[in-house]
């Protein structure tokens with residue numbers, strides 16, 4: 001639903017006492033009205049200062065409104081939204097209300113409402129991601145989703161797997177563990193920071209396939225640079241050899257628009273506390289129908305139908321209100337608009353990358369094309385290490401980032417968010433230019 005129809009619907013339903021968005025919590029039916037709106041007008045960014053950018057000045061008031069939904073710290077500028085996304089006040093209010101509701105109803109909630117709520121939320125998540133509910137489960141994070149597949153796959157001695165040194169550490173160590181346990185062989189490739197074409201990347205993975213290869217793990221977005229990989233083409237190529245593809249989409253859901261089934265992958269894991277801005281501790285796992293029956297669950301379940309994905313989703317007692325927050329996060333993103341958010345994040349990234357690209361001593365580690373990256377970028381300096389750069393950005397310029405110094409990537413990961421202003425980015429650009437001369 002776009003912003004206008006959302007607001008219209010809400011006001012018709014009598015839900016809109018103010019001009020700020022008010023949300024109905026899908027799971028509890030509670031009205032979520034933002035209580036305390038931060039006074040941030042002094043920090044809200046106006047139009048970008050770089051004149052050549054076509055998007056200059058467009059949409060400013062909308063993003064000011066979005067920023068007003070966040071409570072932000074004043075002691076540093078947060079350019080590290082890559083670890084996880086802080087949540088806007090409407091989602092936070094919903095979380096508090098859900099926590100109170102679960103606490104009030106206690107075991108009665110757990111015994112009579114929880115399963116239905118999880119079912120409803122999985123359904124809305126599946127609708128949002130364009131896949132059947134029968135192929136999706138809610139997990140706690142990407143680590144759980146992907147490790148469930150890696151640990152639960154029916155490996156046989158001598159099987160071969162391919163992944164990249166730029167992949168996430170937790171999955172790499174899980175592959176190391178199953179390799180020891182099942183005597184697998186692993187091929188670890190290196191993805192170039194600036195590929196010349198999709199075909200270059202597809203060929204890289206293809207060149208390592210052997211008759212023993214069972215699985216390729218690939219990042220949809222590499223977390224240390226923000227590079228988006230051509231997952232559909234990699235999956236099509238891999239399937240032509242009978243190889244399955246496990247996609248690490250930790251950073252992708254809620255970040256840019258796509259439909260999971262369009263990727264033609266076998267497995268897709270993501271963390272919803274990243275760009276969907278759901279409460280911390282939410283993830284999803286998509287599994288193609290053909291692959292469900294072959295996996296062993298991490299925690300055994302009472303469900304015995306091998307083709308029922310819920311067999312893989314046994315949790316034990318858990319903080320149910322965290323899961324309920326997924327509905328509020330989807331509502332909030334729908335209010336912003338997925339495409340609008342994607343364009344904004346790409347615009348912010350290109351704003352600082354364009355401004356810095358010709359600065360002597362600056363190395364940009366992320367492709368420029370909008371199809372190869374979105375909100376995350378990486379920049380290094382030739383006169384200092386990434387950790388020195390991150391420390392100086394924080395201590396001398398009040399900018400929080402994270403240093404990356406492995407897998408051919410030397411620089412700081414820069415991750416603005418929907419609340420980031422051009423003034424903040426101008427401050428960051430000035431800081432990097434100063435440090436480049438140090």
Ligand SMILES: Cc1ncc(COP(=O)(O)O)c(C=O)c1O
Pocket residue numbers: 082083141142143144167168170219221222223248250251271
């Ligand atoms: C590419 C990638 N995969 C997996 C993960 C693990 O995510 P989580 O800690 O939410 O399980 C991360 C976390 O940053 C990541 O960047």
